[in-house]
Amino acid sequence: MKQASDWNQPCPNKKCVHYGQVNQKNIISISTYMTQSGKRHIFQCKTCNASFSETRDTVFFNLKTKEEKVMMALKMILVKVNITRIAFALAVKEDTVLFWLDRAYKKANEINLLLLNELPVTRVELDEMWSFVRRKTNNGEAENFDSTEDGSSEPKEGQQWTWISFAPDYRLILGIIVGPRTFKTALSLIALTAGIVMGVPCYFSDGFSCYYNALLEYYHQLKVFPKTGKQGRPKDPVKEPHPDLVYAQVIKEKEEGRLIGITHRIRCGAERLAKLGFNIGTSFLERLNLTIRQSLAPLGRKTLSFSKKRENLKKQTIFFQVFYNFARSHMSLREEISDSTDRFQKRWRPKTPGMAAGITDYVWEFRELLTYKHITDL
Numbered sequence: 001m002k003q004a005s006d007w008n009q010p011c012p013n014k015k016c017v018h019y020g021q022v023n024q025k026n027i028i029s030i031s032t033y034m035t036q037s038g039k040r041h042i043f044q045c046k047t048c049n050a051s052f053s054e055t056r057d058t059v060f061f062n063l064k065t066k067e068e069k070v071m072m073a074l075k076m077i078l079v080k081v082n083i084t085r086i087a088f089a090l091a092v093k094e095d096t097v098l099f100w101l102d103r104a105y106k107k108a109n110e111i112n113l114l115l116l117n118e119l120p121v122t123r124v125e126l127d128e129m130w131s132f133v134r135r136k137t138n139n140g141e142a143e144n145f146d147s148t149e150d151g152s153s154e155p156k157e158g159q160q161w162t163w164i165s166f167a168p169d170y171r172l173i174l175g176i177i178v179g180p181r182t183f184k185t186a187l188s189l190i191a192l193t194a195g196i197v198m199g200v201p202c203y204f205s206d207g208f209s210c211y212y213n214a215l216l217e218y219y220h221q222l223k224v225f226p227k228t229g230k231q232g233r234p235k236d237p238v239k240e241p242h243p244d245l246v247y248a249q250v251i252k253e254k255e256e257g258r259l260i261g262i263t264h265r266i267r268c269g270a271e272r273l274a275k276l277g278f279n280i281g282t283s284f285l286e287r288l289n290l291t292i293r294q295s296l297a298p299l300g301r302k303t304l305s306f307s308k309k310r311e312n313l314k315k316q317t318i319f320f321q322v323f324y325n326f327a328r329s330h331m332s333l334r335e336e337i338s339d340s341t342d343r344f345q346k347r348w349r350p351k352t353p354g355m356a357a358g359i360t361d362y363v364w365e366f367r368e369l370l371t372y373k374h375i376t377d378l
Contacts, residue, residue, distance in 0.1 A: 009043050010375055012056055016048035020376035037067040059103040059370035065092075070100050071366060077101065077316060078323055082297040082305035098312065105315035107370060108322040114374050115359050116174065121167045121197040123278055124174065125285035126189065126205035128161040128181060129292070131299050133310045154180050156310045161185070162292070162299065162317055165193040168284035171330050172353040173321045178314040186214040194218055202246040202273060204282055212247060212267050219245045241268040248273065248280040296320055326354040327364040 009027050010020045018026045030051065031042040037060075044051045055061045060070065069090060076086045083101075087094045134157045161181045165174040175192040179185035186208075200219055205211045219242035225235040241247075246269030253261040264280045266273060273280075297305035298313050307313040329350035337349045354360045 007041070007043065009054070010373055011045040011048065011050065012052050013045060013048045013050040016045055016050065018045065018047050020374055022375055036064065055371075057373055059100070059107055065096075067367075071370065073097050073100055074104050074319070074370070075366065077297075078295055078320060080295055080297045080300060083312075084305075101312070101315050101319065104319050104370060107372065108319045110374070111322050111326070111369070111372055112318070115354070116196045119167070119172075119174075119197050119357055119359075121169070121172075121174070121201050121357075122276070123168055124193060124197065124201045124203050125166045125168055125282045126164070126203060126211055127166075127282055127285045127289065128163045128208070129289050129299060131160055131162060131306065131313065133157050133160045133307050133313060154182070154184070160310055160313065162313070163189045164285060164288070164292075165189055166285040166288060167197075167353075167357070170353050170356040171284070171288075171333060172357050173288070173324055176317045176321050178310055178317060181208075181210075183210040183213055186210040187217055190214045190218045200242055200244040200246075202248075202269070202276065202278055204248050204250065204280055206282060207249050207251045207265070211249075215245060215247050216241060244272065245269050246273045246276075250280060250282050291324075292317070292320065322369055323366075324353065326352055326360060327366055327369055328352060329363055330356075 007027050007029065008022050010022050011018045011026065013019055018024045026045050026047045027043050028046060029041045030044045032039050033042065034040075041054045042051060043054065053061065060067050063070065069092075073086050073090055073092075076089070077083075081089075083094050083097050086097050090097075136158065159180070160178055163175075163177040163179065163185060166172070167174055174196050175189060177185060177189050177192065179188070190211075203211070203215060216239055220239040221242060222237040223240050224237045227234050247267045249265045249267060251263045251265055252259055253263070266280070293299045293301065296316050297303065298307040298316065307316075329352050333351040333353065333356050335349045335351055336347060338345055338347050340347065350363055352360070352363050354364075355362070
């Protein structure tokens with residue numbers, strides 16, 4: 001029987017000493033079975049005797065539909081085709097497409113948790129895109145609210161914003177959150193971003209006031225006032241920006257919908273910003289916003305393809321994030337490998353944001369986004 005070095009399959013049993021490891025010669029193929037997509041193997045770990053399917057921990061596990069059909073549906077989501085049209089074109093139910101999307105979203109979340117951490121990011125751009133779920137306004141009807149973990153509530157219909165943190169040096173999408181335009185959502189985005197990057201990067205955004213308060217809430221130090229000896233209690237401690245925190249805003253002035261001026265406002269960290277020599281701006285992220293609006297149907301302007309549930313919009317944006325970071329090459333990142341004028345010789349090496357950030361060293365195939373299995377270090 002073929003050994004593990006041939007199959008490149010990690011053991012999925014978390015209690016096994018070879019969990020998540022490959023090429024340990026502990027995996028054997030014990031049987032095969034036929035699916036609509038061809039022959040698939042059943043493997044067994046000789047260390048723990050656990051058996052598992054070739055498609056376990058992938059989007060295709062236990063699906064009766066052809067893998068090519070599932071991939072086609074998910075690709076169509078990324079090229080601005082709405083769920084209803086996908087279901088019609090592939091002769092399936094809308095709930096089926098949403099079920100496939102849910103699996104792709106869970107796999108994308110897994111990839112983000114495993115690969116997006118401790119990144120050497122020096123600049124982060126922040127922005128949010130307007131959209132709506134089910135309806136633009138409540139039209140005088142009672143709002144429909146979601147209960148959050150801390151017991152508070154927030155609307156899950158009506159105006160919703162897609163919040164994005166972006167590393168322009170790598171063209172890498174760090175985090176995406178879908179929610180209302182509130183301080184709480186801004187704080188969630190900052191917390192998500194801070195858990196991905198190393199140290200304290202420089203933050204740039206538009207003039208939205210909640211970003212500064214959210215950054216101060218996460219990156220701060222307490223200034224304690226000494227006792228004065230006078231009657232009464234001393235002053236309460238005050239939060240001050242972290243010494244390494246740099247935050248600047250791009251303020252756009254408009255008149256009758258036309259841009260008439262741009263001003264820059266440095267909220268904190270002016271000295272460090274001057275030493276680093278970074279230009280204040282959010283142009284890279286604003287260009288990314290256009291790419292996203294042209295890729296996802298619910299985010300298109302003046303569209304009838306809006307999401308009916310906020311969760312569905314969230315799933316599409318997270319899936320797009322992983323596709324953009326690892327499987328879609330970026331023209332501005334490509335590397336020149338030859339200066340030959342021969343039209344038939346390859347001149348450029350494609351590069352994705354994930355490659356630029358040092359997370360991976362090749363452009364992922366689309367199928368790999370759906371079948372990725374984490375391999376632990378020995």
